[in-house]
Amino acid sequence: MEVYNWWILIVSVALVVVVWGVFAYRHLRFWSVRMDDEWELVNQVMRKRQDMVPNLVETMRYCGLENDNLIEELIKLRKVAVLAGEEKKERMVAEADLERKIEAVFALAGSNKGLGTNVNYLVLSKELRDLKQNIEEKTKTYNGMVDQYNANMKTFLWVFWAWVLGYRDKSHI
Numbered sequence: 001m002e003v004y005n006w007w008i009l010i011v012s013v014a015l016v017v018v019v020w021g022v023f024a025y026r027h028l029r030f031w032s033v034r035m036d037d038e039w040e041l042v043n044q045v046m047r048k049r050q051d052m053v054p055n056l057v058e059t060m061r062y063c064g065l066e067n068d069n070l071i072e073e074l075i076k077l078r079k080v081a082v083l084a085g086e087e088k089k090e091r092m093v094a095e096a097d098l099e100r101k102i103e104a105v106f107a108l109a110g111s112n113k114g115l116g117t118n119v120n121y122l123v124l125s126k127e128l129r130d131l132k133q134n135i136e137e138k139t140k141t142y143n144g145m146v147d148q149y150n151a152n153m154k155t156f157l158w159v160f161w162a163w164v165l166g167y168r169d170k171s172h173i
Contacts, residue, residue, distance in 0.1 A: 024161030031149040035170060038142040039088065042173070045138055046081070046095050049131045052124060053078040053098070056105065059121045063114040070108065074101050088173045095135070102128055143172045 057071055065071070077098045084094040106125060109116045150169045153162045162168075 021161055024158050025165060028162055028167045031152055035145045035149055038145050042138040042142055045131055045134050050078055050081050052128060056124050059118060059124060063118050065115055077101050092173045139173060146170045146172055
């Protein structure tokens, strides 16, 4: 009878550990998938902004903007942003460079009467500014998600399983 009780104890402990592992995996996977989804939302908005750059370039050319250097840099930075790899930091650096160049176009439009009053430009500039704000909001949400994920990884219940399952801390963008 005593051996029978030991087996029940061993099986019970093993069952608790397995159930704990399953819950830990599901919990960590849930947060990881949510972070990936948030990153994809940021990525979609950045792609939408990238897709608007050719329209901005054509509007600049239509208005007779003679600053070819600015146009060429804008085209080059858009290409770099489009071709940026999956690495989040690299992608955000390329996007920041593109954003600065778009802001330079906005500054130039203030001094160029043809561009500053063009209806296409006004619509594009509003949309680009809205996209910039949307990117900032989505990035903030993503970074908040990273904070929650990293905090969950450090709690007593999940730290062991995070290590066993290979989940590591994520960094902000």
